[in-house]
Structure formats: structure tokens, C-alpha cells
Amino acid sequence: MYLQLQSHLLKDVDFNPEEIKAFTNLLSRQKFNKKTLLLQPGDKVTKEYYVLKGCLKAYYIDEAGQDHIIQFAIEDWWISDFEAFFNAKPAQLYVECLEDSEILSLDKLDLEQLYQTIPKFERFFRLKVTKAFVALRNRVLSGLQNDSKARYKEFCEQYPDLEKRIPNYNIANYLGMSPESLSRIRNSI
Template sequence: MSLELRKHLEELISLTDEEFEHIHSFFKFKKLKKHQYLIQENELVTTIYFVTKGLLKASFIDKEGKEHIIQFAMENWWISDFQSFYNGMPSVINIDCLEEVELCSISKENLEKMCSENHKMEHFFRVKNSFGYVALQQRILSLLTTNAKERFEQFSHQYPQLIQRIPKAVIASYLGVSRETLSRISNKL
């Protein structure tokens, strides 16, 4: 797991062995089985997670009990309930494992300490947060301005590796369409 973490960090910053060992000391490692929850609604979230193996989904359950999928996280992605993490309020989303998962985690306290001690890591997380914000904005705009077929094409183009890993019903929920609509669209393509 530490090799995957180091490779991921070094996509944006360069680290000496000493620097990485110090950074590595702030992280904990965790394994979860398929269908286990990483985060459940109403928990106070004090940790963010880096996925080294597996696939997770973050979702929100509305008042009618319908699940709305907010995001997926696969290898080399970060996931948490960031609203809870940054604002100290109870989680509003659930994050569960679609596959067996291995994670590196860091607490808010350790993240702040690590970033204050190493400005390279502060830079890393600033850039990662910016990328996440841009991706979220693109997702919202896509939901507002494209039809179901266009959203499926965008998803297939942007995340081809996920099409085979995620059940069609889950992809349909992510795209905001019914399973039947997604089947019609994917059969035409």
C-alpha cells in the first residue's frame, strides 16, 4: 500500500525517501470486504481515504428512500464525506464497498500536522482539492445540461474501466436514469 501511495503523491510532488517515510507515518491502513460500509449517514467523519485497491460508491438516501449515487472511488482516488470532514457535522452520505477494498487513511488532525510540517504535502492536497472541485462542477453541469444518452457516453468515455466493474443498476442511479433507460441506451450504442 505504501508503494501505491508514494507513486500517487509523486504524480504531483517529488519526495526523498526520508520525506516519504515521515509522510507515511501519518497514515493508517485499512481493508474492507465487499458490501461493508466505510462511512454511514450521521457519523462524524474525521478521516479521508486513499484507495489503493478496490471500488467504493458514495450515495445519499432521500426522504422517499431512493438512493442517489454521488461518486465512485477506485484505485488512486480519494474519498470521504468531505462536508463532515471539513465542517465537523454528521455525515449525510453513505460510502460502501462495491469490491474488496484496501485504503490508506489520514485523520484531519494528522493531515493538518503533516501539511504544516511539509509544504509539498500542503501543495499536493491543494491541487487535489482543486481537481475534485472541478470534477464536481463538471458532474453538476452534465446533470443539468445533457440528456441520459450524452451522460452515459461521457461516463463511458471518461471512466471506461468502471463500465465492467459496476452493475448497470448502479451506473443508472449515478446517471440519474432508470435501469431500463440505461439498457436501451447501451444496447443502441
């Protein structure tokens, strides 16, 4: 059950079948329609979400009313308001389905307990955060070092699956440029 999740787990840490079972037992499966909000600011964030199928975005709306996309998630990715999740603070982000999606949710309390009984999971999630950290660092670097066109090209190389699937204006937002600019860039390639 959840074969893709299973290989996702085994990619980083060699769990045995019982450990995987213990983990999957904690998960609950749900379907959500496009435009559904899994989280919005103020919510108590008790879960993180693994995408079985579909596409989501996490974004933030600043004081000026502008929204800024922090991450996308498609199949085999995790998404949530991780800051709120880890620090037990209310959400600052929206998490919204860009497509009809099928999600596994993992509860924070269950996870904490799992850490106690099987410390290997502490390792798994440390590795996961570390990878996310590196990806973010590269996003910062890309922003400092590249102009819009180069940033877009890099995005396409890194996330070819996202580029096909996600509307222009969402990608532009993620890359920190206007939809008009992205349109011109696409045209010029």
C-alpha cells in the first residue's frame, strides 16, 4: 500500500517493513478539489501533507496584499506551513490545491510519538529538512546571481514537471517576476 510513499521513505533511510507499516498507519487519506484551502493564516497547523496525486501551492500574502508563492508540491512531495508546523505556531501561509488532489496527512503528535519509538524517523525527517534547506539556499543564490531569463531557465531544468503543469502567473510569482515578463521570456526562447 502506498508504493510510491514506500520508495520515498527508503530513498533516504533503510526502514524495515514493520517500521514502514508503523508509519503508514499514522497517515490518513483524503481527496480535495481544486481551489480547496488545506491551510490558511491563523489555523492551528497540526499536519503536514504528502501528495499522492495532484498539485498544490503554499503562499503568503503580505501587508500590501501581494501574494508570494513559497513552494509548489506535486506527486511525492510534502507540503505544509513548515514553520508553523515545527514551532507550533498559527499558520501564516495558505496551502491551496491547484488541481484536484489526493493527500496523505501526517499529524504532528503522532510524528513526535513515532520519533520516540523509532528514532530512525528523526533521521529521516532531518535529512528531508536538510534537502529542503539546500534547495532553498539555491533559490536564494539563483535570485542573487541570475536575471529573470536565467532564473526561468533554471526553474525549467530543475522542475520540468512543474513548468508544464502550472499556470504562467503562478510560476512568474514564484520566480519573482511579473507574468508579462515571463510571457516575453518564453517568447524569446
